[in-house]
Amino acid sequence: MTHAPSLASPKQTWGALTVKLLVLLVAALLLFAPFLFQDTRSIEVAARICVFIVLVASYDVLIGYTGIVSFAHTMFFGFGAYGAAIALRTMGPGWDAIALGASVGCVISIVVAAAIGLLSLRVKAIFFAMITLAAASVVMVLASQLSQITGGEDGITYKTPAVFKTAYKLLVDDHGKVVRWFGVKINGKLAAYYFVYASCFALFLVMLRLVGSPIGTVLKAIRENEARAEAIGYRVVAYRTFVFCFSAVVASLAGTIYAIWLKYTGPKTALSFTIMIDILLMVVIGGMGTMWGAVIGAVLLVLAQYYLRDLMGSAAEALVNVPLAPQVLAPDRWLFWLGIIFILLVYNFPKGIAGTLADKGASR
Amino acid sequence: MTEPSLITQDLTIRFGGHVAVDAVSCAFRPGELTVIVGPNGAGKTTYFNLISGQLRATQGKVMKGALDLTQMAPSRRAQHGIGRAFQLTNLFPKLTVLENIRLAVQARSGQGWRFLTPVHRLTGLQADAEGYLAKTRLESVAHLPAAALSHGDQRKLEVALLMAMEPDIYMFDEPTAGMSLDHAPDVLELIAALKQDRSKTILLVEHKMDVVRALADRIIVLHNGALLADGPPQEVMDSDIVRDVYLGKSPAAPSRASQEVA
Ligand SMILES: Nc1ncnc2c1ncn2[C@@H]1O[C@H](COP(=O)(O)OP(=O)(O)OP(=O)(O)O)[C@@H](O)[C@H]1O
Ligand SMILES: [Mg+2]
Numbered sequence: 001m002t003h004a005p006s007l008a009s010p011k012q013t014w015g016a017l018t019v020k021l022l023v024l025l026v027a028a029l030l031l032f033a034p035f036l037f038q039d040t041r042s043i044e045v046a047a048r049i050c051v052f053i054v055l056v057a058s059y060d061v062l063i064g065y066t067g068i069v070s071f072a073h074t075m076f077f078g079f080g081a082y083g084a085a086i087a088l089r090t091m092g093p094g095w096d097a098i099a100l101g102a103s104v105g106c107v108i109s110i111v112v113a114a115a116i117g118l119l120s121l122r123v124k125a126i127f128f129a130m131i132t133l134a135a136a137s138v139v140m141v142l143a144s145q146l147s148q149i150t151g152g153e154d155g156i157t158y159k160t161p162a163v164f165k166t167a168y169k170l171l172v173d174d175h176g177k178v179v180r181w182f183g184v185k186i187n188g189k190l191a192a193y194y195f196v197y198a199s200c201f202a203l204f205l206v207m208l209r210l211v212g213s214p215i216g217t218v219l220k221a222i223r224e225n226e227a228r229a230e231a232i233g234y235r236v237v238a239y240r241t242f243v244f245c246f247s248a249v250v251a252s253l254a255g256t257i258y259a260i261w262l263k264y265t266g267p268k269t270a271l272s273f274t275i276m277i278d279i280l281l282m283v284v285i286g287g288m289g290t291m292w293g294a295v296i297g298a299v300l301l302v303l304a305q306y307y308l309r310d311l312m313g314s315a316a317e318a319l320v321n322v323p324l325a326p327q328v329l330a331p332d333r334w335l336f337w338l339g340i341i342f343i344l345l346v347y348n349f350p351k352g353i354a355g356t357l358a359d360k361g362a363s364r
Numbered sequence: 365m366t367e368p369s370l371i372t373q374d375l376t377i378r379f380g381g382h383v384a385v386d387a388v389s390c391a392f393r394p395g396e397l398t399v400i401v402g403p404n405g406a407g408k409t410t411y412f413n414l415i416s417g418q419l420r421a422t423q424g425k426v427m428k429g430a431l432d433l434t435q436m437a438p439s440r441r442a443q444h445g446i447g448r449a450f451q452l453t454n455l456f457p458k459l460t461v462l463e464n465i466r467l468a469v470q471a472r473s474g475q476g477w478r479f480l481t482p483v484h485r486l487t488g489l490q491a492d493a494e495g496y497l498a499k500t501r502l503e504s505v506a507h508l509p510a511a512a513l514s515h516g517d518q519r520k521l522e523v524a525l526l527m528a529m530e531p532d533i534y535m536f537d538e539p540t541a542g543m544s545l546d547h548a549p550d551v552l553e554l555i556a557a558l559k560q561d562r563s564k565t566i567l568l569v570e571h572k573m574d575v576v577r578a579l580a581d582r583i584i585v586l587h588n589g590a591l592l593a594d595g596p597p598q599e600v601m602d603s604d605i606v607r608d609v610y611l612g613k614s615p616a617a618p619s620r621a622s623q624e625v626a
Contacts, residue, residue, distance in 0.1 A: 213480055213481050215478060216483070217467055218467065227418065228454045228456065230438045231416060231417075231448055232467060233439050233468075233529065235439045235440075236439070
């Protein structure tokens, strides 16, 4: 018998395999993060990474897969966060408030996304981007003006369900003290982290399924050649509107999750353009149109934001006797160094880390 | 005679003052292969664009049987069985050949909206796509991105997409243009095989006279956007006007770059 070249499965490059292994490693590290890195800062970082992976991946479905440039992604994130925050504050800390807040956030996101989409996805990409920018600005102004509801610039603090309280003992021993596993208290904080982890994991899986199913190929086709996609029978506007709504809902849910974790929602944590810029940087550094890129980008950027300063501080101290080094490495200059690192990354990984790595080992 | 499957009535489009397609009324029937000829810039591609919906008519109608397509978007026309291959290769460059073809199969089978089933589990879809891959002899490049193919293979893929749409109306716009001699027969064989299926209506824009002779059941001639002649191949090719506007001049005339919606 002769072997026909297998049509079903193209060969994977070692680069693509490396990327997947990296992502698996991240998933494992995040899963055990509370046990591996036992300080309050680390768990904050880990939770933020989880949320941003989802947020960036949902943005990648838009920009990387479909080729839609939007600057309103934080707006949808904010709808979910404020939805949960307002519900939790007015209804008290219960799951009903969370469910209601999350649903309201999703509904508002869908309505706004559908309206923007149907009204303007037919226009040129640049106009669409402008419209999303305008919408996001309007929402930001509204959030700061309607301070009775949104808390204005101060934001809202609230309580979440009791299981998520740090003082809540999930497991108690015979003396009524909270049980420790490997030195970690099995308390509400841990429960809250695993709530974040599990919901983000689930959302990421849904997105993976989406891009791997027939509609995922249609989205890529629209990105590649909109006119031909239309010519073979796909209603491009409908698909675009759908994916815009889908990614808005995922962003909104990510916002709800983050609001539950932080127990605080304000313009800085849920609406600001700084978050939008972070998302853009993460998707560019990680690699567009790969899903895995979102993971890598989110991890790198969040880590840099939290730890680069410290790292530079200790480097400056260690090099205190080297002329100039302490000045150059002064912790206050961390943003400057972050900028340099970005430029180097973008220069060396033009398709983002995941995209460029995946091409390694390709036969072409 | 069978009922016409595709009718254009008084079909016209103006670009500013320029009339690119000028009141073309014509009916096409299943089982009939019509070759459309005319010099560069005659309006052949524009006529196709009006039928498949890339351009909207200034005046006139496009009917598929009793169904009025004139105001429909290209995607709806495709869903109603209008299929089109483009003169300028018009593919999904970064997607693989197999993915390109699968997209066309999937559009027809209405599975484009499925969003929780991994592609590889839809074996029917995959097998279907592989069928067209084999028909167009593109198996060896199945997993290359379309952009990496040779020009000839890209032209074949262009035709494969049309085949995979399984339309009722097939429109080929110079399918063998720029193809090497060893590739062209593959495509012409495919078109000849399509002709055997008497339920299909085929429109073909082609300059090569030997191809026209071999395949045409009927020839229509466009010139300056207007329908100049329409009839059996021999009759049309022998007529004087056609000689003047086309057969006489075309090979020598400097070819104008065609601006088409691609
Ligand atoms: N979108 C457009 N805007 C303005 N003019 C156009 C447009 N599309 C086509 N034209 C003009 O319409 C005329 C017909 O062009 P068309 O491409 O249909 O010719 P053709 O018969 O296909 O020629 P060729 O044999 O070179 O492919 C040309 O003069 C062209 O410049
Ligand atoms: Mg043409």
